[in-house]
Amino acid sequence: MINADGVRRDTIAIGASAGGVEALLELLRALPRNLPASIVLVLHRPPLYETHLPGVLGRQTRLTVLEPEDDTPIAPGHVYVAPRDQHMTLERGRLHLSRGPKEHRFRPAIDPLFRSVAADRGPHAVGVVLSGMGSDGVLGLNEIKSRGGLSLVQRPSDAIFGILPALAISKDHVDAALDVRELAEALVALASGEAVETASPPAVSR
């Protein structure tokens, strides 16, 4: 069981890399319009192409999807997608964009967002890592955990690329590994401060 202490986990930080778009679309499709949480999202994306990512994602969900401008305050029922070629971070409830150094050779990267959400929201944060390769997001999830937040990953066998969620699990700070449908249900419950029944934490492979 997770969130037995009944904290309202109202800031959801999602990181997705290769193979994550499919899981992301399915996840967003399953979330209700009145979700009492804000979602901040990094999807690894090409830096030099303007794509219509918020539009594509927005058609699949009842939530409002947008790429924020610098200094945008976050609000429930919204999905804030990091724009191309910029890191997105949360400070004092507002999103900031910066063209700082790449991390894990990515910009936007997942770690900078997760670190900032951990620092800004502490126990109210949930970090979610979906399909991908490499290690962007693993240390960020650890940060969220260390500040009292929760960490969820897509179950590696459910992901197109399970390497990234598996790596997070192996670091022994993942609360649950779920398929996308279960992730959506869990996020809805956690946003309202409910506890969620899950299988015992994933086995640590060393």
Next chain:
Amino acid sequence: MPFGVQQALPEAVDGAPRVAALACPDCGGTLTVREMGGGLHFVCRIGHSYGLSEVLGAKEERLEDRLWTAVTAVDELAALLTDLQSRTRSDAARAEYRRRTEALLVLSNEVRRLIDTTEAVDLGIVEDAGTAPGATES
């Protein structure tokens, strides 16, 4: 007019590969350019090949890498000079270290600001436009 090579592409571009004044993004070798399929096609000595948007994207990334290298060089030198300020017994040397450090901090902030405000070529626009082969327009 500064001494050096001003052009990147040969005067005329058609189906025959011609040497370009451009380095291969992956190995640094010489690139040739030709027109192929309505666009520019680049191939290097050993076989790396690119469309126009890929060369532009690689060159933009390389440029940013080099700017960060400049920032590292500036910040490292400033850090060394800062450490030296507290370790020298010479007032003259300390003043000289401080003078240079302050100038370097200004430079570091300026290069970081340039990187931060960069808006690189939008490759979507490049690909939509295609390229007209042949000589430059007069």
